[in-house]
Amino acid sequence: MTAGWYEGDTRFIPGHYQPGVLIDLALGRGLDSHRVLRGTGLFHDDFPSGTVRLSPQQFLQLIANAWPLLGRDETAFLYGQRLLPGHYGAASQALAQAAHLQEALEVLVEQQALLSPLLKPRVQMDEGQVQLAWLDACGCGEVQRFVLEASMAAVASACHWLAGERLPWRFEFRHARPRHIEQYWAHLSDALRFDCPRDRMLLPREWLHRPWPKGSATAARVARQEARRQLDTLGMEASLLGRLHDHLEALIREPLNLERVAAAFGLSPATLKRRLQKHGTHFQALLDQARLQVALDLYESRGYTNDEVAAYLRFNDTTNFRRSFKRWAGASPSALRHVLGLVS
Amino acid sequence: MPALFKLHRLKLIGLLVAANIALLLHLAAGDPLPPTQWSWMDIAGEGGSALLVLVWIGLLLRGRPAGQVTTLLFLGLSCLFFSLWIDTLDEVIELPVGTRWDKWLESGPMPVGFVLMTLGIYHWHREQLAISAQMEKRERLFREYTLFDSLTPLCGADYLRLQLQQALQQARAEQQPLSLAIVDLDGFAALNRTFGHGEGDRVLQTVSQLLLLNLRRQDLLCRLAGDRFVVLLPQTGERQAREIAHELGAAVAALAYRSAEHGERVPLSASVAAVMAMQDDPDSLLERLNLALARAKQPLRAQRA
Numbered sequence: 001m002t003a004g005w006y007e008g009d010t011r012f013i014p015g016h017y018q019p020g021v022l023i024d025l026a027l028g029r030g031l032d033s034h035r036v037l038r039g040t041g042l043f044h045d046d047f048p049s050g051t052v053r054l055s056p057q058q059f060l061q062l063i064a065n066a067w068p069l070l071g072r073d074e075t076a077f078l079y080g081q082r083l084l085p086g087h088y089g090a091a092s093q094a095l096a097q098a099a100h101l102q103e104a105l106e107v108l109v110e111q112q113a114l115l116s117p118l119l120k121p122r123v124q125m126d127e128g129q130v131q132l133a134w135l136d137a138c139g140c141g142e143v144q145r146f147v148l149e150a151s152m153a154a155v156a157s158a159c160h161w162l163a164g165e166r167l168p169w170r171f172e173f174r175h176a177r178p179r180h181i182e183q184y185w186a187h188l189s190d191a192l193r194f195d196c197p198r199d200r201m202l203l204p205r206e207w208l209h210r211p212w213p214k215g216s217a218t219a220a221r222v223a224r225q226e227a228r229r230q231l232d233t234l235g236m237e238a239s240l241l242g243r244l245h246d247h248l249e250a251l252i253r254e255p256l257n258l259e260r261v262a263a264a265f266g267l268s269p270a271t272l273k274r275r276l277q278k279h280g281t282h283f284q285a286l287l288d289q290a291r292l293q294v295a296l297d298l299y300e301s302r303g304y305t306n307d308e309v310a311a312y313l314r315f316n317d318t319t320n321f322r323r324s325f326k327r328w329a330g331a332s333p334s335a336l337r338h339v340l341g342l343v344s
Numbered sequence: 345m346p347a348l349f350k351l352h353r354l355k356l357i358g359l360l361v362a363a364n365i366a367l368l369l370h371l372a373a374g375d376p377l378p379p380t381q382w383s384w385m386d387i388a389g390e391g392g393s394a395l396l397v398l399v400w401i402g403l404l405l406r407g408r409p410a411g412q413v414t415t416l417l418f419l420g421l422s423c424l425f426f427s428l429w430i431d432t433l434d435e436v437i438e439l440p441v442g443t444r445w446d447k448w449l450e451s452g453p454m455p456v457g458f459v460l461m462t463l464g465i466y467h468w469h470r471e472q473l474a475i476s477a478q479m480e481k482r483e484r485l486f487r488e489y490t491l492f493d494s495l496t497p498l499c500g501a502d503y504l505r506l507q508l509q510q511a512l513q514q515a516r517a518e519q520q521p522l523s524l525a526i527v528d529l530d531g532f533a534a535l536n537r538t539f540g541h542g543e544g545d546r547v548l549q550t551v552s553q554l555l556l557l558n559l560r561r562q563d564l565l566c567r568l569a570g571d572r573f574v575v576l577l578p579q580t581g582e583r584q585a586r587e588i589a590h591e592l593g594a595a596v597a598a599l600a601y602r603s604a605e606h607g608e609r610v611p612l613s614a615s616v617a618a619v620m621a622m623q624d625d626p627d628s629l630l631e632r633l634n635l636a637l638a639r640a641k642q643p644l645r646a647q648r649a
Contacts, residue, residue, distance in 0.1 A: 028542065029494060071494055073501070074569060081533065082541065161537050182501045182630065186528075186570035190638050 005240045008057045015052030056138035063143045073180035076146045077187035080153030090226035097220035102208045120242040126301035133200035137239040139279035172196035197329045248290035258283045292328040352405040374439035394428035416464030423457025496552040504566040508626040523585030525575040525618040532571035585618035
């Protein structure tokens with residue numbers, strides 16, 4: 001595993017993909033392209049050629065410029081609604097032709113590098129519901145809220161369009177209830193919860209396989225194969241942080257430390273440490289995030305008790321586990337299970 | 345707004361030429377003082393004031409369309425600038441003893457400038473009254489440009505909250521009912537996808553004008569978010585508010601909106617709801633309004649499903 005991932009400074013996001021959508025929105029509102037592109041080292045005249053590639057960092061800078069200029073409250077939603085299925089080659093076609101929600105989510109996860117380069121979608125299903133959680137893929141920093149609002153609006157809006165009806169998504173956010181709550185009402189839903197342990201969208205499972213009128217099985221299959229080939233050519237399908245998250249989650253019951261993980265990624269511990277620093281994070285934070293995701297899934301989907309979760313995650317005693325959990329989630333397991341409505 | 349700046353190019357050139365002629369006159373008649381004799385305090389004070397007046401002129405010309413008020417304010421400020429400029433020149437160029445014309449150049453334009461500014465501000469005041477009359481139903485007794493909506497000629501949610509706060513207090517003090525109505529366009533997301541977001545923006549602008557036409561003088565229309573509009577209805581009970589809301593919905597449905605590109609008819613409809621303020625603060629009232637709207641939309645969703 002030497003390459004196959006992108007980092008904050010990898011220039012691979014085509015300028016006419018998501019960045020183009022944001023620039024068009026800004027120009028449509030009468031903004032000057034120089035102000036929007038300030039500090040990115042890019043010029044608007046280069047975009048129409050279709051050869052401009054942005055690194056996630058440049059894209060984040062673009063967002064940081066445009067956000068306050070366009071208005072902090074509404075912009076992320078307006079931008080998000082234009083994102084998907086989008087015009088990102090075969091990946092977009094595969095999404096637009098999806099036969100039902102499950103297929104669309106599969107495409108979204110598979111083609112994350114092209115469809116959602118800044119946030120990693122994490123899909124989990126149990127008997128009752130589908131959950132789509134969003135994890136930071138590139139160190140979004142201060143524009144994290146923008147990227148999150150946009151990603152959720154993108155998926156909700158695309159599902160609405162492709163399904164021909166509004167899907168009853170429920171939304172959970174880690175941040176507190178924002179002042180501009182009316183934007184969430186108008187653009188997402190009334191079913192909102194804040195101060196939650198993760199940023200995610202939830203839907204009853206019965207919506208997974210309802211056929212979508214715009215879907216076409218054959219066209220979708222062909223587009224998906226084509227999209228896979230495109231990813232192979234690109235040589236990367238996930239971000240370094242995303243890859244690390246998957247790796248940690250998969251081996252969550254094994255003893256994990258920086259040295260071992262670095263070795264698995266073909267890096268020296270010092271190099272991995274430096275690269276994580278570049279993304280504004282560190283190994284322990286990633287490990288905590290992975291453990292938190294697994295623990296929450298165990299509580300919710302399998303109805304595990306604290307003891308069982310602690311044992312699953314190889315904690316020696318439950319007190320120790322509870323203390324750690326509080327550090328990951330900002331609240332004790334019992335408080336969180338209360339919030340999640342899982343009180344036993 | 346570079347376009348506005350262009351409009352005023354002649355004015356600016358005139359001012360710069362006048363300032364230059366004054367400089368040349370001084371240089372021709374007198375001798376520059378060596379910097380050791382400069383009074384830095386005076387230069388900073390007078391020169392700094394001249395610069396600031398120049399900044400005012402720049403902001404004025406950038407921000408205003410041409411017209412009587414702009415011209416008066418510009419001429420007034422220009423006279424002020426000219427006086428201060430001559431004052432500054434005196435500090436660095438020594439004229440022969442007994443020269444009088446420089447005193448005229450320095451003191452003459454100042455009173456003229458003040459008279460012109462006064463006239464300009466008077467007409468500006470008249471202009472503001474006229475504009476305020478045009479802003480009827482879009483703002484109430486309080487203006488804050490930072491709360492203007494960037495898309496429609498209305499104010500946004502923050503302005504609504506501010507107004508609501510005041511209106512609730514007033515309604516309580518006067519024991520008058522106060523209601524809110526909400527109008528939400530149906531299928532707006534699909535409209536955006538089908539006709540393009542530019543068309544969606546035009547629909548919002550058109551609908552906001554249409555709603556304004558259907559309101560009373562004391563009402564206030566704001567765009568809450570996306571395709572949701574809220575009307576603040578002072579001295580209005582729940583029944584009347586509901587009536588008004590339904591009329592607004594009917595007006596939207598009856599609007600023969602045509603797309604800009606091909607002129608085809610874009611059918612519009614809206615879901616509406618209304619609530620009357622009880623013991624609410626702005627946030628809880630807006631929340632109840634949102635719930636009422638969700639209930640109003642339910643049959644619509646059931647029908648589509």
